[in-house]
Amino acid sequence: MADSMGQLKRLLSYLREHKLHFIAGLIIVLLMSYTNGVIPVLIREAIDGGIVTGKYRVAVRYALLVLLVGILNGAFSFSGRYLLVKAAQHAVYHLRMDAFRAIQRHRMEFFDKTYSGQLISRITNDTERITRFLSFRVRMFVYSVFLIIVSLYYMARMNVALTGVALVTIAVVVALNTTYARKVRPIYDKIRHQTGVVASVSTGSIAGVKTIKALSVEEHIQEKFEKENEELYSLNVEATKITALYGNAPFLVMGIAMSAMLYYGGRAIMAGTLTVGELTAFLTYMLTMTWPLRALGFTIGDIQRSLAAASRLFEVIDSAPPDVDPPDAVELENPRGEIEFYNVYLTYHTGQTVLKGLNLKIRPGEKVLITGPPGSGKSTLLKLIARFYEPDKGQVLIDGVDVRKIKTSCLRKIVAYVPQEPFIFNRSLRENIALAKPDASMEEIERAAKIAKIHDFIASLPEGYDTVVGEKGVTLSGGQRQRIALARALLLEPKILLLDDPVSNLDAETEKRLIEDLRGILEGKTAVIVSQRLSMAKLADRVIVMKDGQIVEDGKPEELAKKGGLFSEMLGRGGWNGE
Numbered sequence: 001m002a003d004s005m006g007q008l009k010r011l012l013s014y015l016r017e018h019k020l021h022f023i024a025g026l027i028i029v030l031l032m033s034y035t036n037g038v039i040p041v042l043i044r045e046a047i048d049g050g051i052v053t054g055k056y057r058v059a060v061r062y063a064l065l066v067l068l069v070g071i072l073n074g075a076f077s078f079s080g081r082y083l084l085v086k087a088a089q090h091a092v093y094h095l096r097m098d099a100f101r102a103i104q105r106h107r108m109e110f111f112d113k114t115y116s117g118q119l120i121s122r123i124t125n126d127t128e129r130i131t132r133f134l135s136f137r138v139r140m141f142v143y144s145v146f147l148i149i150v151s152l153y154y155m156a157r158m159n160v161a162l163t164g165v166a167l168v169t170i171a172v173v174v175a176l177n178t179t180y181a182r183k184v185r186p187i188y189d190k191i192r193h194q195t196g197v198v199a200s201v202s203t204g205s206i207a208g209v210k211t212i213k214a215l216s217v218e219e220h221i222q223e224k225f226e227k228e229n230e231e232l233y234s235l236n237v238e239a240t241k242i243t244a245l246y247g248n249a250p251f252l253v254m255g256i257a258m259s260a261m262l263y264y265g266g267r268a269i270m271a272g273t274l275t276v277g278e279l280t281a282f283l284t285y286m287l288t289m290t291w292p293l294r295a296l297g298f299t300i301g302d303i304q305r306s307l308a309a310a311s312r313l314f315e316v317i318d319s320a321p322p323d324v325d326p327p328d329a330v331e332l333e334n335p336r337g338e339i340e341f342y343n344v345y346l347t348y349h350t351g352q353t354v355l356k357g358l359n360l361k362i363r364p365g366e367k368v369l370i371t372g373p374p375g376s377g378k379s380t381l382l383k384l385i386a387r388f389y390e391p392d393k394g395q396v397l398i399d400g401v402d403v404r405k406i407k408t409s410c411l412r413k414i415v416a417y418v419p420q421e422p423f424i425f426n427r428s429l430r431e432n433i434a435l436a437k438p439d440a441s442m443e444e445i446e447r448a449a450k451i452a453k454i455h456d457f458i459a460s461l462p463e464g465y466d467t468v469v470g471e472k473g474v475t476l477s478g479g480q481r482q483r484i485a486l487a488r489a490l491l492l493e494p495k496i497l498l499l500d501d502p503v504s505n506l507d508a509e510t511e512k513r514l515i516e517d518l519r520g521i522l523e524g525k526t527a528v529i530v531s532q533r534l535s536m537a538k539l540a541d542r543v544i545v546m547k548d549g550q551i552v553e554d555g556k557p558e559e560l561a562k563k564g565g566l567f568s569e570m571l572g573r574g575g576w577n578g579e
Ligand SMILES: Nc1ncnc2c1ncn2[C@@H]1O[C@H](COP(=O)(O)OP(=O)(O)OP(=O)(O)O)[C@@H](O)[C@H]1O
Pocket: 112, 348, 349, 350, 352, 354, 372, 373, 374, 375, 376, 377, 378, 379, 380, 381, 530, 532
């Protein structure tokens, strides 16, 4: 409970910039409840004071008053909704930004452990729920509660017995609506989840359409889709059953209550203890309250769930490391590009210890090929240099400084990492290249593209650097993607270039060309290249062979080739151009 209050307080604190909007919105909603609650009283006056007594002017006066109150009601409804929704949307905008920034700040390990679908759901579904809570639910809650209070007040002044009937009806209807909400909500949750499953099966099969067609597995994929689609259908039918049963029961109760009122009210009128206007007012109250009572049932159950959504978002925000570098972080002026692993241990979140006391020193300007069997820890080395992961023990140093002590902005300029499968964003080529340096001039971008030998291709496109790539845009080949990623890295003029399997997706001809071009690109830089293709050794001054997280061979390529170890064995299988 204290926890919920804490979450609620924190959620409401997001409203502070629009506090006045929110409070004004709530006051207007209260006024709206009041105007709605007073209409039956005006109807009563029109009937008892005008229609029944034949006083035409009185009847007209009240009719006009009802009209005026109706207009006011509309104005309150519009402005109250506008103010509250605006404040809520603004609060959720900030909450969404905070969560998004936090996600960006998280370390790699967080993404290893968390499903991306879950994170997307936090940013979309959870924030959607909170918006609904802060705008719609809060508004309906305040409106309904106050309307019921106003109605009961006026009813009690007219007739206590009939007010008792109304009170019991309200209690029963709220209970029924709460039960209905409780029963139908888990199914709606399942429907939402299942809709996501159906969407992800469709997205997966659209994204993987080439593989599906190549393997001729359309039928199998259709069966999977059919199964998920059927599940969605059954859930919807289940929800409809509950809605048909519980969703309509409150209307029956209201009907019974109104007929009871009509019966006892009619008798009271005949006995002279109730007027026609009063009975009409009672019945109008019952009708006015029907929907607010329903909203109340849903709101009561929704508070906890909305707070749970908020707490999930807060968890993402709070678990992110702070955006700031440690106070003793340094800038490296004129980096030389020396890399050192000193007694490095690394265990992934899965519990697998990949490196156990690794020692390695790479001289400034050295070109090193790291090779070895799959899973031997080659890529892990690169990720440690780029500080995507931090060692559990030991140190990774650049120019003798622990990478954890180098300012992040500085590290990103010194070290450029080109992943195995570079991600190309669905934006223009210019934006893709300038991703890490959005303010780069066109000259800088072109220079990087020329060095990466992708400029001529880009220039040949009708829209040149403004060509949009990816969905609905130009599709790039594997080699072109690699070169865009290289240009992206080179734009930062890094001293250290880390290439993770740069030729793995390339055909022999493209591979040969890239290797030739890389020779120039790597000049003056320290380069660490991970590859199982030994052709890459042509670029290297030094080859390191890894096995089970250990360095098993280390030396000049020609020396290792003669040594008779793992490297020469690998060479024996495929030669220098082998794989
Ligand atoms: N993010 C991660 N989370 C958990 N385990 C990981 C992660 N990355 C790698 N591993 C594990 O660590 C081991 C070494 O992986 P790494 O990617 O460094 O090997 P590699 O030599 O580069 O392999 P390959 O040549 O196939 O790319 C593997 O067993 C892998 O399953």
